[in-house]
Amino acid sequence: MLIRRAGTIKPSEITSHDLFLRRREFLRGAGWAVAGAALAPTLACGAEGEARLPAPAAGADANPFRTDEAPTSLEDATRYNNFYEFGTDKSDPQRYTGNLRTRPWSVAITGEVAKPGTIDLDDLVRPHTAEERIYRLRCVEAWSMVIPWLGIPLGEIIKRFEPTSNARYVAFKTLLDPEQMPGQRSRALDWPYVEGLRIDEAMHPLTILATGMYGQELPNQNGAPLRLVVPWKYGFKSIKSIVEIRLTRSEPPTSWNRQAPREYGFFANVNPAVDHPRWSQKRERRIGEFKKRPTLPFNGYADQVAALYEGIDLRKHF
Amino acid sequence: MNPTRRNRSLQIFAMTAGALPAAWLIVLALTDDLGANPVERVTHVTGDWALRFLLLSLSVTPLRRLFGWRWVAPLRRTLGLTAFGYACSHFLTYLVLDHFFDWRLIVEDVLERRYVTAGFSAFLCLVPLAATSTRAMIRRLGRRWIPLHRLAYLAAALAVIHFLWLVKSDLREPLVYAAALTLLLGLRFGFWLARSRSRKLSPKEAKSQLSGV
Numbered sequence: 001m002l003i004r005r006a007g008t009i010k011p012s013e014i015t016s017h018d019l020f021l022r023r024r025e026f027l028r029g030a031g032w033a034v035a036g037a038a039l040a041p042t043l044a045c046g047a048e049g050e051a052r053l054p055a056p057a058a059g060a061d062a063n064p065f066r067t068d069e070a071p072t073s074l075e076d077a078t079r080y081n082n083f084y085e086f087g088t089d090k091s092d093p094q095r096y097t098g099n100l101r102t103r104p105w106s107v108a109i110t111g112e113v114a115k116p117g118t119i120d121l122d123d124l125v126r127p128h129t130a131e132e133r134i135y136r137l138r139c140v141e142a143w144s145m146v147i148p149w150l151g152i153p154l155g156e157i158i159k160r161f162e163p164t165s166n167a168r169y170v171a172f173k174t175l176l177d178p179e180q181m182p183g184q185r186s187r188a189l190d191w192p193y194v195e196g197l198r199i200d201e202a203m204h205p206l207t208i209l210a211t212g213m214y215g216q217e218l219p220n221q222n223g224a225p226l227r228l229v230v231p232w233k234y235g236f237k238s239i240k241s242i243v244e245i246r247l248t249r250s251e252p253p254t255s256w257n258r259q260a261p262r263e264y265g266f267f268a269n270v271n272p273a274v275d276h277p278r279w280s281q282k283r284e285r286r287i288g289e290f291k292k293r294p295t296l297p298f299n300g301y302a303d304q305v306a307a308l309y310e311g312i313d314l315r316k317h318f
Numbered sequence: 319m320n321p322t323r324r325n326r327s328l329q330i331f332a333m334t335a336g337a338l339p340a341a342w343l344i345v346l347a348l349t350d351d352l353g354a355n356p357v358e359r360v361t362h363v364t365g366d367w368a369l370r371f372l373l374l375s376l377s378v379t380p381l382r383r384l385f386g387w388r389w390v391a392p393l394r395r396t397l398g399l400t401a402f403g404y405a406c407s408h409f410l411t412y413l414v415l416d417h418f419f420d421w422r423l424i425v426e427d428v429l430e431r432r433y434v435t436a437g438f439s440a441f442l443c444l445v446p447l448a449a450t451s452t453r454a455m456i457r458r459l460g461r462r463w464i465p466l467h468r469l470a471y472l473a474a475a476l477a478v479i480h481f482l483w484l485v486k487s488d489l490r491e492p493l494v495y496a497a498a499l500t501l502l503l504g505l506r507f508g509f510w511l512a513r514s515r516s517r518k519l520s521p522k523e524a525k526s527q528l529s530g531v
């Protein structure tokens with residue numbers, strides 16, 4: 001498998017330099033304004049917000065596998081994470097993933113497959129070529145990023161294990177080990193974290209298992225060594241540090257749905273028309289930008305995936 | 319130290335302490351150190367300190383009664399106004415930085431998202447308290463000032479509920495505040511019990527009862 005060496009891409013190459021400078025300027029400006037007069041920050045923000053307004057929302061990606069939108073800085077993508085296995089604060093994962101051992105790592109492929117088994121991660125990915133996919137990532141908390149992943153289409157991997165005709169869903173499980181994942185010592189969620197997809201969602205070409213990002217191996221806080229990426233669904237579907245992939249006949253339980261069924265559905269497709277009881281989903285804050293931007297149905301991947309849900313009431317099945 | 323001097327230095331201390339979190343936020347903003355989501359950071363820091371100072375202001379009276387520390391009394395107003403200052407910054411952050419005066423979304427939030435409803439109600443409770451905190455207003459309201467300012471307890475309860483409702487799954491932090499508020503309310507109730515009982519007793523009995531509290 002192809003993984004470029006760590007450290008070949010500097011954060012400054014990822015965030016456009018111009019944007020980077022303007023952002024710094026804005027924050028410094030806001031700071032001085034607050035220090036000076038109560039009204040000033042309003043003005044500063046207004047000017048900045050306009051300068052950074054996103055390109056027309058309607059414009060679909062020319063290539064859905066690689067959006068043209070500017071990637072989030074590597075710095076932000078690695079210091080602002082929801083990974084409750086390491087703590088519920090966004091900065092916890094960066095701080096507390098030090099004990100996570102990502103090699104050796106094995107993944108169990110079980111359930112409705114002709115060739116089940118437990119396979120070493122390197123053997124799992126070796127037959128494939130990692131592709132770079134630049135995807136939007138939309139968190140259910142109404143913020144978003146653009147991440148250049150390195151990964152393998154999940155469908156290609158699943159096919160190697162020959163799913164039976166009974167395989168209608170794919171269930172995933174994260175590592176359970178409070179020694180390595182100190183957040184699992186608290187009952188913030190019912191560990192281990194589990195997620196699931198319908199088989200057609202799992203086989204969709206946009207769905208990948210990622211092993212890297214920004215041309216490097218996956219940082220621990222981003223779900224090393226192997227994580228799911230489903231760009232048209234809220235981020236919590238993209239389960240991290242996977243140790244088991246099970247093909248099943250019936251819909252598998254999923255962690256956040258079990259935690260709060262009224263708030264988190266099984267599909268969890270990005271949908272500005274269905275608000276979360278806690279957050280309006282109409283808009284989102286792109287990390288690194290100031291003003292919120294409108295959220296797109298299926299996170300902008302409607303042309304590719306809307307057909308999967310034909311005839312389903314997505315207000316009911318959110 | 320004579321009482322007035324001690325009073326003044328205590329006030330200066332409280333005001334300085336109250337300004338520190340704000341100063342720290344400004345330093346973070348100036349050095350581009352607010353993290354990946356600056357608006358969220360400012361919202362959280364101002365919300366946290368609004369609640370902390372509110373609870374601190376509510377602990378002044380119990381401290382005075384429990385330990386006979388008469389000198390803490392003037393802190394109540396300073397701490398309460400500091401809480402109000404942070405609540406205003408918190409609300410303004412939401413209004414300006416988070417929603418950029420998008421009134422449609424703001425009204426929708428206040429009406430439909432229960433944690434925002436609770437936070438907004440807490441804020442509404444604090445407004446008349448701040449407005450009647452001047453010496454002139456205290457004099458004008460006379461005896462009515464005290465029942466009005468019990469609203470501070472309601473504001474704190476609503477703020478704690480606001481926090482409990484906004485976290486996704488880890489309730490530990492808001493529960494710490496809930497525990498602190500319960501303790502403060504419990505003390506209040508204790509004082510009230512002691513007083514109503516002492517009213518029924520003869521003055522002499524009451525005196526011995528009170529000294530035991």
Ligand code: HEM
Binds near residue numbers: 358364
């Ligand atoms: C004026 C109406 C208010 C609005 C619109 C409001 C809004 C918010 C929002 C949007 C958040 C962040 C939620 C999140 O990150 O998911 C928040 C957090 C918070 N707010 Fe408020 N709030 C209001 C009033 C208050 C008041 C009066 C207090 C306290 C006296 C308060 C205390 C807090 C606290 C403690 C947090 C949590 C901070 C943390 O997570 O560390 N809020 N509020």
